[in-house]
Each structure stands twice: as C-alpha cells, then as structure tokens.
Amino acid sequence: MTDGVLPLALSQGDPAGIGPDIALQAWLRRGEVGLPPFLYIGDLAVLQIRARQLELDVPVVEANAAQASAVFDHAIPVHNIPIGVDVLAGKPHVSNARGTIAAIETAVSLCLSGEVRAIITNPIAKSVLYEAGFGFPGHTEFLADLATRATGQACMPVMMLAGPKLKAVPVTIHIPIKDVPAALTEALIVDTCRIVAQDLVARFGLASPRLAVAGLNPHAGEGGAIGHEDDEIIHPAIRMLRDEGIDVFGPLPADTMFHDDARGRYDVAICMYHDQALIPAKALGFDDSVNVTLGLPFIRTSPDHGTAFGLAGTGHAKETSLIAALQMADRMSQAQGVSS
Numbered sequence: 001m002t003d004g005v006l007p008l009a010l011s012q013g014d015p016a017g018i019g020p021d022i023a024l025q026a027w028l029r030r031g032e033v034g035l036p037p038f039l040y041i042g043d044l045a046v047l048q049i050r051a052r053q054l055e056l057d058v059p060v061v062e063a064n065a066a067q068a069s070a071v072f073d074h075a076i077p078v079h080n081i082p083i084g085v086d087v088l089a090g091k092p093h094v095s096n097a098r099g100t101i102a103a104i105e106t107a108v109s110l111c112l113s114g115e116v117r118a119i120i121t122n123p124i125a126k127s128v129l130y131e132a133g134f135g136f137p138g139h140t141e142f143l144a145d146l147a148t149r150a151t152g153q154a155c156m157p158v159m160m161l162a163g164p165k166l167k168a169v170p171v172t173i174h175i176p177i178k179d180v181p182a183a184l185t186e187a188l189i190v191d192t193c194r195i196v197a198q199d200l201v202a203r204f205g206l207a208s209p210r211l212a213v214a215g216l217n218p219h220a221g222e223g224g225a226i227g228h229e230d231d232e233i234i235h236p237a238i239r240m241l242r243d244e245g246i247d248v249f250g251p252l253p254a255d256t257m258f259h260d261d262a263r264g265r266y267d268v269a270i271c272m273y274h275d276q277a278l279i280p281a282k283a284l285g286f287d288d289s290v291n292v293t294l295g296l297p298f299i300r301t302s303p304d305h306g307t308a309f310g311l312a313g314t315g316h317a318k319e320t321s322l323i324a325a326l327q328m329a330d331r332m333s334q335a336q337g338v339s340s
C-alpha cells in the first residue's frame with residue numbers, strides 16, 4: 001500500500017513522443033520494481049488512447065496530489081491538462097507545445113508548494129517547443145527560471161547524467177561546439193563543481209565526493225601545444241576548488257578517463273561540453289541512466305533519452321530509464337527528508 005506517501009509528479013513530456021507509453025509501462029511494473037506513487041501531469045485522454053493503442057490494461061483516473069498515492073495502487077492518477085487538439089503518436093506538432101509546457105509548470109508549482117516531493121520529466125522535443133516560441137534550450141534552464149521566478153532567488157542549474165557505472169556533468173550544456181571555448185570560464189567551472197560537490201553530499205549521501213575534471217583539448221592540451229584552455233582556465237579552477245577543500249583533480253585527458261579502472265578513482269566526471277559527458281554516460285548505461293538537475297531548490301530527474309517519436313505507440317519503447325528516474329527521485333527525496 002502506498003496510501004499516505006507524498007507522491008512524485010511525472011510530467012507527460014511531448015505527448016506525441018514515448019512519454020505516455022513509458023508511463024503506462026512503468027505503472028504496470030509498479031509492484032515488481034517497487035515504484036513510488038506518482039501523479040501524472042498531462043492530457044488524460046491522450047494517456048487513455050495510448051493505452052488502447054498499446055493494448056495495455058491500465059486504468060487512468062483524474063486525481064489531485066492529495067489523492068494520488070491512494071489511487072496509484074489501482075490506477076494512474078492524472079492531473080488533467082487537456083491539450084484541446086488530437087495528438088497522434090509519433091507525429092509531433094507545434095499545437096501540442098502549450099500542453100507540454102503547462103505540464104512542466106504545474107509539476108514545478110506542485111513541488112514548490114509541497115504537494116509532491118520531486119518532479120520527473122518525460123522527454124520534450126526541443127525543436128517543437130522552439131517553433132512555438134519557447135525561449136529556453138531545454139528543461140534544465142527552464143526549471144531554473146521557474147524556480148528563480150517563484151522563489152526570488154537566482155539558481156544555477158547543473159546537468160548530471162547518473163547511471164550505475166558513471167556520473168557525468170557537462171559544464172557547458174546546449175550550445176554549439178564552436179562556442180564552447182569562449183563559454184568555458186574559470187568561474188563557470190568553479191561554480192559547477194561547488195554545486196556538484198554540495199549536492200552529491202546532500203542529495204546522494206556521499207560523504208566526500210571525488211570529482212575528476214576532463215580537459216578540453218586532446219591530451220588535456222599536451223602542455224599547451226594542443227590548446228591553452230586546459231592550463232589557463234581548467235587548471236586554475238581546480239586549484240581554487242582544492243583550496244576550498246573540495247576533492248577534485250585534473251585536467252585529465254578525456255579519452256582515458258572513462259575506462260573501467262579509471263572510473264574507480266572518482267565519483268563524478270566533470271566534462272567541458274555536452275557530448276564529452278553524454279557519450280560515455282549513454283554508452284555505459286543508456287537503459288538505466290538518469291538525467292538529474294542539480295542546483296535547483298527542488299528535486300528533478302528525467303530519463304536519459306529523448307522523445308523517440310519512431311517508437312511512440314509501437315510497444316517497443318523501454319520504460320527502464322524512466323523507472324530509474326522515478327526510483328532516483330524517491331531516494332533523493334528520502335536523503336533530503338521530504339518523503340512524506
């Protein structure tokens with residue numbers, strides 16, 4: 001029985017993507033994997049239609065946060081946000097964007113008011129939201145903006161991909177690769193590492209996290225012969241962090257820091273750009289890694305994959321990364337003492 005437990009909030013993501021599919025499939029495995037109760041935030045009709053399309057026997061019931069945990073045993077509780085247009089699995093459309101964004105906003109608002117204990121976001125298609133005028137690169141930056149506006153306190157969001165074999169953080173996130181060197185500053189690396197060190201203690205229960213910092217250039221610059229950023233930006237940032245007592249080392253040549261033995265020497269890899277972090281994270285654990293946003297005043301996790309439009313409505317989307325995201329949010333909220 002899950003009655004009495006504060007629920008998690010799960011936003012639908014792009015309703016034409018696999019978000020509804022994996023929510024249904026995860027719920028069906030709730031007993032087997034010990035899933036914490038979640039309140040699905042999105043279009044109830046879309047979820048019912050997707051269940052029929054997938055031939056899944058999943059009851060779906062409109063509910064609020066207070067009712068969600070009691071409902072969860074026998075149905076998916078849904079905070080209904082009707083989109084008002086037909087949604088077709090695998091066919092993204094700009095008219096779905098408003099509902100996608102509203103679901104994220106509602107999840108954040110419920111979390112900040114203490115009605116749910118964490119948010120889990122299903123994947124969004126960035127290009128669809130951009131077409132609708134969405135002004136943020138992704139959830140990560142949007143969530144920080146929502147948090148700042150609600151609390152009046154600026155926060156710096158940090159993306160971390162976390163799986164059983166690797167935790168990896170990109171210091172720069174969704175920017176073109178040509179802009180990375182200019183965006184990489186000593187202050188950005190220092191601020192990112194401080195948040196990572198702090199949250200790994202507070203939210204992941206690590207007593208003294210070890211941070212390994214990647215270089216930017218091949219061979220971490222080879223003493224300046226293959227690029228200057230490693231010596232002139234990354235190295236001074238590491239010195240400053242070490243002076244503060246943070247257990248951090250590098251810059252390491254990125255090509256040799258992800259093999260099995262190397263990963264045993266650190267708890268988290270701090271990487272200089274998106275793919276430097278996400279390629280090893282997804283190569284080592286695509287099915288069960290989780291995208292976590294650190295630095296927010298609430299807990300947010302997400303599956304590590306995207307909308308996979310080609311799989312929506314087919315029954316071939318795996319729910320494993322979503323289950324890992326729900327379980328991680330559950331553990332993080334317990335570590336912070338906000339489980340009920």
Ligand SMILES: NC(=O)C1=CN([C@@H]2O[C@H](COP(=O)(O)OP(=O)(O)OC[C@H]3O[C@@H](n4cnc5c(N)ncnc54)[C@H](O)[C@@H]3O)[C@@H](O)[C@H]2O)C=CC1
Binds near residue numbers: 291307
């Ligand atoms: N957290 C988020 O909201 C994220 C959103 N995206 C968005 O997703 C859209 C599609 O991006 P892609 O690069 O194609 O990445 P993707 O992760 O959607 O798909 C990449 C490959 O993995 C497969 N795949 C993805 N999830 C799967 C699952 N659960 N089970 C089985 N196979 C799965 C897909 O079929 C495809 O072959 C983009 O618009 C992107 O912006 C991408 C990553 C994260």
Ligand SMILES: NCC(=O)COP(=O)(O)O
Binds near residue numbers: 140141278291302
């Ligand atoms: N590549 C990761 C990704 O796109 C997830 O971004 P976000 O929507 O969690 O900010």
